[in-house]
Amino acid sequence: MDYWFSEMHTPNIKLGFRIKREIAHATSKFQDIHLFETYDYGKLLVIDGTVQTTTRDEFIYHEMIVHPPMFTHPNPKKILIIGGGDGGAAREVLKHEPREVHVVEIDEKVVEICKKYLPEISSSYNDPRVHLHIENGKEFIRREGNFDVIIVDSTDPVGPAADLFREDFYEDMKKALKKDGVISQQCGTPFYHPEEFSQVKKELEKVFEYVKIYIAYIPTYPSGMWAFAMASDMPIERRRKLNFATKYYNDEIYYSSMSLPNFVKKYCED
Amino acid sequence: MDYWFSEMHTPNIKLGFRIKREIAHATSKFQDIHLFETYDYGKLLVIDGTVQTTTRDEFIYHEMIVHPPMFTHPNPKKILIIGGGDGGAAREVLKHEPREVHVVEIDEKVVEICKKYLPEISSSYNDPRVHLHIENGKEFIRREGNFDVIIVDSTDPVGPAADLFREDFYEDMKKALKKDGVISQQCGTPFYHPEEFSQVKKELEKVFEYVKIYIAYIPTYPSGMWAFAMASDMPIERRRKLNFATKYYNDEIYYSSMSLPNFVKKYCED
Incomplete structure (x- = not known):
């Protein structure tokens, strides 16, 4: 058939x-x-x-949304993942030996399906350091705090995740971070939707002192070129070296992923 | 409809x-x-x-097959393009102000169609420095020589271009190059066909002292991740700075495009 x-x-x-x-x-x-x-x-x-x-190419997205911000932080111990209901970001975070990882997923059904049918990705839920909260990330973040790294692993800025791409959410995120905290967020394809990542960058810059856009090859996402943002009040630089096995990320990619083609750079400057 | x-x-x-x-x-x-x-x-x-x-994304392929080898050479004046019948590689080569550019395309029909319907790409044929030869590149290269840069802009290693991915062709290419000459060749997607670029690398290494694999985002090619090889008997480094407008390539990308994800690196080492 x-x-x-x-x-x-x-x-x-x-x-x-x-x-x-x-x-x-x-x-x-x-x-x-x-x-x-x-x-x-x-x-x-x-x-x-x-x-x-x-399950064939998820390693790229999950490594790239997690390792750049985690290796920017000198000693990340308390981590928040907003979205990420499949558990893949949590799996990568665990490789950094954190003390606690909080996954705040709005949709219980996503977690249910991934726990049942995608153990390759969701096995991180079996780790006692991983705490799952079925809740709107926007509300969670107003109540909880003291995070070293916050990873916004949401769907695109249409649908239930739209609020996670706005300045007021970034303000709340900053309050929930420690002083030397770092955040990352997926922000779409620069090829089809340059307005998405450039808008994210603009909003983040209102709130954080340092903002960097970086990109990765993701074969199953539109255009194959995917953008992420990192933001912090500390300069964004690699503070630790890779000390575990990866399939995509490595120490050079930390910086080379920030080296943007001119047509992408243009949208960063506009 | x-x-x-x-x-x-x-x-x-x-x-x-x-x-x-x-x-x-x-x-x-x-x-x-x-x-x-x-x-x-x-x-x-x-x-x-x-x-x-x-016509929307050709700039990426053409800039990336041309500018890395051209900026590796200190003063490229005589250039050979094998394949490249659409004229796009020649258009990018002309930005380096060469003395002569030879395009050796086996299929006259490709040139005809591109000249007639794709002037955005093929206008380089109007430049008097560009010389078109309708011929098998393998034969041309045994006869002609003294090139500074050779760019192999062919179809994939199945069909009429298969011979352009073999050691004996690389030997001929080396003879047709000056001592400080540089070559580049497109070599497929590392995601679906890692055996292609790793084979190219292996064959090139039999003939040239320095070989580098580099990659670029090409939305309309399989997986969106495309590999190219550069080879030379001189160390491969950027010897000149970008001095004209581009849409993809820039001075940082020269090096960042050589920074390969671990799953690609693995095939370079095997």
Whole structure:
């Protein structure tokens, strides 16, 4: 049978995955969640028609949203992940031997499906240092604090995550950070949506002294070029060396991922 | 009307472009050539079902196959492009003010279509320093010599370009280069075909003292991560600074494009 899932990257561009079967499907009060088994990319998690992660290339996204901010901090012990319900960011954070990791995911259904069907990614939930909170990250962050690193691993700035891309949220995030704290946030593809990352950069700069955009190759995301932001009141530099195995990140990539093509730089300056 | 061209990146992954119309179609003695007008990517050149170039993102490929080797050479004056029938590599080479540029394209039909319908890319043919030779690059290179830089801008190592990825061709190429000469070659996607670039690297290392793999983001190529090789008997370093406008390449990218993710590095070492 010829069974395909295609994500529309724009109304005129689509990436298709040949599917073996649907593993799970749930409609939560927030979103529509599918888990497929594909031929080439292992398991594929789709939310509202958008590829979230595949077991073949998730290592890139999860390493790159986690290791740059974690290696910027001299000694990260208390970590907050907003979103990240699949557990992949928490898995990477654990490699830094933190004291506690808080995952604040708004949608219980995402966690349920990932715990049941994506153990490769979600096994971090079995670690006693990982604390799961089913809650809106915006509310959690107003109540809790003293974090060394905050990682915003959310869906795109449309839908339930829209509030996580605004100045008032960044203000709350800064209050929840220790003085030398660092944050990272995924901010879309500079190729199709340069306005997204440049807006994130602008808003972060209102709140934090140092902001850096960095990019990574993610084959299953639109255009394959994905942007992240780091922000801190400390200069953004690599303060520790890699001391565990990785598949994408390394000490050179910390800096080379900040080396942006001119067409991307242009949007940073505008 | 819903009219799509899809490239099969693998039998199980495809990238689809919504098409406005077919601009041209020709079958040469070497290959099947289509030129489409798309909604999102401008004009799209397809050879044997494989995306060659689009007017929206061709700048990335052409800048990145040309500028790294050209800026490695202290004073590149006589340049050879093998393949590159669309004229895009020649256009970028001209920005370095060379004395002569030879484009050796095996398929006259490709040049014809590009000259007629892709002036944005092929206008370099109007420059008197650009000399077009309709010939097999393998034969041309045995006859001609004294090049400062040779750029192998061919299709993939299946089909008519297969010979351009072998040691004996690299030997001929070395003979056709001056002592301080530099070459570059496109060598596929490390994500889907790591064996291609690692094979290129191995073969080049039999012939040249210094070989470097570097990568660039190309949204319309499989996986979005594309590899190139540079080789020379001189150490590969940036010997000149960028002195004209670019959209992708810049002085930092010369080095950051050589900073490879661990899963790619692994294939360089094996």
